[in-house]
Amino acid sequence: MKINHLNLTVTDVRAAQRFLETYFGLVPVGARGDNFVVLFDDDRFVLTLMKGKEVSYPKTFHVGFPQKNEEAVNEMNRRLKEDGYEVTEPVHAHGYTFYVKAPGGYTIEVCY
Incomplete structure (x- = not known):
């Protein structure tokens, strides 16, 4: 399903x-x-x-967007950083991943 x-x-x-x-x-x-x-x-x-009006997600709430490889994760990180977003550095954790606070009050995980 x-x-x-x-x-x-x-x-x-x-x-x-x-x-x-x-x-x-x-x-x-x-x-x-x-x-x-x-x-x-x-x-x-x-x-x-x-x-x-008031948006409050739990600290660990996030929405994930998988990428096709580590290079794509790095490119997305670079692009977001250059455009002024605060992003964490990519790390090898449960895959290759980083986080960014999205406009509107929630967090996005970009991963491979």
């Missing part, structure tokens, strides 16, 4: 949407103003973003 969709509550829907489109290739397929957007990934997984 596959998971179909995930809803994230974020403080800024448009900023979160731009981030996910720019770095992870998600494609918007519907929206309701600045309060709600529906995004698809390459496998048609549905990620919805919903506006919330």
Whole structure:
């Protein structure tokens, strides 16, 4: 069985949407103003973003985006860093991975 969709509550829907489109290739397929957007990934997984005034995820909550190899992880890390995002350095842990705080109040893990 596959998971179909995930809803994230974020403080800024448009900023979160731009981030996910720019770095992870998600494609918007519907929206309701600045309060709600529906995004698809390459496998048609549905990620919805919903506006919330106060967003508080548990410290360890994150959303993972796998890459095709370690070089792709390093490239994503470099790109995010150059664009002004605070990223951790990639490490070999449960794979090759790093974390970045995404606009809107949640964390993303980029891994191989």
